[in-house]
Amino acid sequence: xxxxxxxxxxxxxxxxxxxxVSTSIFRRWSQxxxxxxxxxxxxxxxxxxxxxxxAPVQAFLLKNIxxxxxxxxxxxxxxxxxxMALCSTLSEILESACASPSTGFxxxxxxxxxxPHPSTLSKTQTQSQTQDMPRPExxxxxxxxxxxxxxxxxxGFEQFHxxxxxxxxxxxxxxxxxxxxxxxSWRGCxxxxxxxxxxxxxxxxxxxxxxxxxxxxxLIDPIHGHGSQSLVNLLITGHAVSNVWDGDRECSGxxxxxxxxxxxxxxxxxxxxxRYCKVGTFLKSPKFPIWILxxxxxxxxxxxxxxxxxxxxxxxxxxxRVFQSFDxxxxxxxxxxxxxxxxxxxxxxxxxxxxxxxxxxxxxxxxGIILLGPFLLEFFxxxxxxxxxxxxxxxxxxxxxxxxxxxxxxxxxxxxxxxFEDPMVRTDDTPVKRCLQxxxxxxxxxxxxxxxxxxx
Numbered sequence: 457x458x459x460x461x462x463x464x465x466x467x468x469x470x471x472x473x474x475x476x477v478s479t480s481i482f483r484r485w486s487q488x489x490x491x492x493x494x495x496x497x498x499x500x501x502x503x504x505x506x507x508x509x510x511a512p513v514q515a516f517l518l519k520n521i522x523x524x525x526x527x528x529x530x531x532x533x534x535x536x537x538x539x540m541a542l543c544s545t546l547s548e549i550l551e552s553a554c555a556s557p558s559t560g561f562x563x564x565x566x567x568x569x570x571x572p573h574p575s576t577l578s579k580t581q582t583q584s585q586t587q588d589m590p591r592p593e594x595x596x597x598x599x600x601x602x603x604x605x606x607x608x609x610x611x612g613f614e615q616f617h618x619x620x621x622x623x624x625x626x627x628x629x630x631x632x633x634x635x636x637x638x639x640x641s642w643r644g645c646x647x648x649x650x651x652x653x654x655x656x657x658x659x660x661x662x663x664x665x666x667x668x669x670x671x672x673x674x675l676i677d678p679i680h681g682h683g684s685q686s687l688v689n690l691l692i693t694g695h696a697v698s699n700v701w702d703g704d705r706e707c708s709g710x711x712x713x714x715x716x717x718x719x720x721x722x723x724x725x726x727x728x729x730x731r732y733c734k735v736g737t738f739l740k741s742p743k744f745p746i747w748i749l750x751x752x753x754x755x756x757x758x759x760x761x762x763x764x765x766x767x768x769x770x771x772x773x774x775x776x777r778v779f780q781s782f783d784x785x786x787x788x789x790x791x792x793x794x795x796x797x798x799x800x801x802x803x804x805x806x807x808x809x810x811x812x813x814x815x816x817x818x819x820x821x822x823x824g825i826i827l828l829g830p831f832l833l834e835f836f837x838x839x840x841x842x843x844x845x846x847x848x849x850x851x852x853x854x855x856x857x858x859x860x861x862x863x864x865x866x867x868x869x870x871x872x873x874x875x876f877e878d879p880m881v882r883t884d885d886t887p888v889k890r891c892l893q894x895x896x897x898x899x900x901x902x903x904x905x906x907x908x909x910x911x912x
Contacts, residue, residue, distance in 0.1 A: 461617050463661050464653060470674030481505065481681040482613045488647025489513065489542055492864035496533045497521050497541070500864050501854035504754065506648045508676070508683020510854050511748050511755035512691035513651075515721040517545045518759050518852075519744045531866070539639050546642065546651060547635045551628065552694035553659040560626040562657035563634055564650050565641050570619035572611055572645045616646060622657065655690065664690070667713055669698035682753065692739070692748070693719050700725070702736030702777075705784070715739055724758075725750035726911065729890040734786050737777045740895050742766060749891050751911035754855070758892065760871070762847040772836035778802055779828055789825040798826075804835060846872045849901070851888065851909040858910040869903035871896075887911045 469477050484503040489510070492498045497517065501510050521530050521541055533541065550561055566572075625634050635642075641650055656664060656675075665671045668686045675687040675696075690696040697713040699705075700723060705712045715738040722742035727733050727750065745766050746759040769777070778801045782790045790798065792815050799806040799814070818826050818834060850866040853859060860867075873896050886908040892899050903909065 461620070464656060465617060466674075467656065467661055467664060468652070468675045469678050470672070477613050477678050479612065481676075481678065482616070484681050485649055485676065486611070486616070486646045488641075488643045488645060489651075490643055491538050494863040495531065495865040496538065497531055498852055498864050498866065499854055500856065502856070504855070505676070505681035505683070507755040507854060508687050509648050509652050509691065511757055512688060512721070513542075513545060513549065514852060514854065515692075515746050515748050515757050515759075516548055517541060518746055518757065519721055520545055520548070522746075522759070522761055523744060539636075542642065543632070543635045543639055547632045549691055550631060550635070550655060550658050553655045553690065554694075555658075555660050555663045559660070560624045560658075561631045561634075562654055563623040563625070563638065564620055564653035564657060565623065565638055566650075567619050567621040570621075571641065611645065616649075620650075620653070652687075659690065659694070659696070664696045667696040667698075669712060673698075688723070688748070688750075688755070689715070692721060692723060693717075700733060700735045700739055702738050702781070718743055720744055722747040723750065724748075724891050724894055726752065726887055726891045728894040731786070734780075735894065737769075741769065741773075747895075749888065749911055751887060751891075754853075754858075754912045756854075756858075756909070756911050757852040758849065758888070759852070760847055760849045762844065764843055765847075772832055775802055775832060775836055776828070779831060783828070788829075789827045792819055792824050792826050795826050798831075802835075843873050845874075846870050853910055858912060860905060860907070867903055867905055867909040869901055872900040872902070874898040874900065884908060 484505040487502050487506060490500050492500045499510055499514050499517070501507055521533075524544075525541075554561055623634070625631055638650075641647060652675075664686075673684060673686070675684050675690075676682070677684070684698070685700065686696040686698045689698070689700070693715060695713075695716070697715065699712055699714045701714040703714050703716060705714065715736055718738050719742045721744055723739040724735060724747050725733065728735055743766060745762055746757065749756050749758050779790065779798055780786065781801075782794045782798055795815055795818075796806055796808075796811045799811060814834070815826070818830050847870070849869050849871045851869070852866055854864060856862045856864055859865060871892075886901075888908055888911055889899065889901050891911065892901070901908070
């Protein structure tokens with residue numbers, strides 16, 4: 457790994473002033489993939505930062521458990537089932553990141569004999585938590601703890617990078633076999649980073665640099681420890697683009713890369729409700745009803761088993777998407793000069809006389825604009841989206857301190873998706889609801905707990 461170390465470190469951590477990444481940031485990222493003792497299909501996150509890897513892995517894990525597994529008891533898994541589900545998920549993400557099958561799949565793991573000893577880790581973890589963390593990770597004694605996830609005190613940033621080994625396999629069957637054989641590495645010290653580095657080398661450092669909008673921007677912020685949108689997109693889609701819109705856009709002669717095909721799991725962000733960005737259809741309407749939710753500082757996961765939520769795009773949904781592609785600033789209207797282009801893009805009758813007639817009907821006051829709402833009502837009235845009025849929902853947050861009684865468990869609830877009219881039920885205005893309203897403007901959430909789940 458030595459010749460690749462500098463390139464990998466620069467790409468992931470940037471070039472922090474002072475010559476290295478702080479001990480506390482590295483420690484936060486030095487956990488493995490560990491299942492919650494209170495929710496057998498949920499991964500735990502010990503401190504802020506690695507949610508940029510853990511939340512996408514959790515989303516794909518849920519996809520595989522809910523939709524690829526025959527058992528109806530999706531919240532119950534034996535240790536062997538946990539192993540198979542996690543390894544299948546990691547293999548899938550590595551496969552999607554592979555730029556070219558001929559280059560094979562890369563694994564970054566411990567050099568022979570260099571893996572930190574689990575007992576040392578448990579002991580050191582307990583010590584480091586006593587010194588640095590206000591919340592103890594577990595009341596269990598070190599001997600009883602699972603293979604943990606925080607790194608040993610004597611394994612610093614520099615030493616970690618000096619004991620890594622790179623391995624390449626060429627076939628998908630070898631990939632899956634190798635992921636299984638490395639199970640203890642994934643769930644032990646630094647498992648999250650070992651997996652992240654494996655994805656990066658499988659994708660190719662140069663390929664990632666070509667996709668990131670600003671190649672000097674690191675995948676992990678070395679000051680605050682948060683993962684970038686490029687990192688999240690890499691794990692969700694296999695492409696490390698920096699934006700969440702559909703397709704590429706041009707701005708001042710510069711091409712800005714977006715998402716190019718429907719993702720398996722989706723992404724919604726609170727930033728859209730604040731009008732900082734707009735997530736495109738490929739992330740908003742994924743293949744499976746599972747969405748990673750982004751707040752200002754953290755990632756969680758919202759999911760349901762209701763597949764009708766991700767059915768084929770209805771004509772009205774397609775019309776909305778096409779109309780909005782001509783309204784990049786999300787004003788809710790377009791100049792009337794673009795109406796003909798929109799109608800052509802939707803294969804509607806677009807003869808000049810008819811377009812002129814539609815303009816006069818949709819813009820009776822001659823303001824020179826066409827509003828989205830009236831346009832949809834004119835051409836796609838009373839279209840049933842096929843979404844049920846209510847359906848069971850779940851929310852996952854891997855941070856223990858963000859869960860009720862500090863137990864990492866799914867929060868259950870019911871979603872009501874209502875029409876344009878004022879809803880009969882109006883629930884509290886919460887960050888989760890505001891985030892989901894960027895996809896379902898009239899959604900209401902009824903949770904089984906007294907408190908709405910936290911996105912932070």
